[in-house]
């Protein structure tokens with residue numbers, strides 16, 4: 600849509616919305632006139648959503664990946680944590696317990712600092728053809744899990760970190776349908792039926808974030824933004840090169856979640872993904888050494904296979 604037309608719609612809404620919702624943070628959506636096309640126009644603090652050129656999510660193009668031998672393994676602390684699952688109206692989010700002593704640190708990968716896990720988002724579709732935010736070679740997945748952490752060496756908390764350089768890390772894991780779900784995802788799924796309406800929350804204990812990662816050391820990394828407002832371009836993305844699995848039943852429960860509260864449930868939350876953004880000449884690096892991993896399978900969506908591999912077609 601034309602920028603000017605968008606501005607008019609956005610400002611018309613400005614007159615009404617503050618009366619309906621308590622704060623800015625609450626009323627954005629994934630569709631219509633408070634959807635992704637308008638995030639950057641409605642709140643001046645979110646203008647990167649409109650103007651930014653290092654935005655997320657992106658489509659990962661396998662034949663443009665660059666192998667970087669200096670990338671290290673990603674390390675996520677293994678201990679279990681407690682927190683709660685929240686229905687925010689836009690997403691279902693797991694937040695670590697405030698004041699918990701045992702932070703989960705995220706290090707390695709392309710990270711130079713130590714990051715502290717803060718929250719985990721689930722994006723999912725109303726059907727199996729869509730749901731993930733990132734795409735691999737144009738393909739989407741039924742869901743995507745994103746673990747966000749902030750740079751605990753330079754900043755005190757997420758809200759401070761997202762405004763500063765190297766502020767945030769986001770680890771992305773694609774979710775595919777399988778006969779058996781990832782065990783930690785199953786733990787999270789135990790709360791899906793308890794947070795059907797906006798504002799509801801449910802305690803989740805003994806969650807291992809490391810256990811939510813697929814069994815691979817391979818990943819892709821690039822500099823981008825948070826995929827929710829204000830689209831802060833201080834985010835280092837690490838995209839795991841294998842999916843984890845969710846059962847049909849659990850996915851069904853996710854799809855029952857609503858955007859509104861019990862008195863006004865509104866629409867289903869499903870399809871809470873931001874469309875892919877242009878790459879704008881950014882480089883996506885990977886630690887997959889295609890030339891020296893002849894056992895590595897090419898990009899597919901199947902179990903035991905990796906998403907993508909540059910030069911691999913030559914080896915087939």
Ligand SMILES: *[C@@H]1O[C@H](CO)[C@@H](O)[C@H](O)[C@H]1NC(C)=O
Pocket residue numbers: 676678702703704713751
């Ligand atoms: C995580 O990092 C903090 C310092 O930021 C440290 O105190 C803590 O012990 C680390 N956690 C683990 C499990 O190593």
Ligand SMILES: *[C@@H]1O[C@H](CO)[C@@H](O)[C@H](O)[C@H]1NC(C)=O
Pocket residue numbers: 755756758759
């Ligand atoms: C985050 O840390 C900054 C700096 O210490 C502080 O001013 C701010 O109130 C904190 N914000 C939250 C939400 O805790």
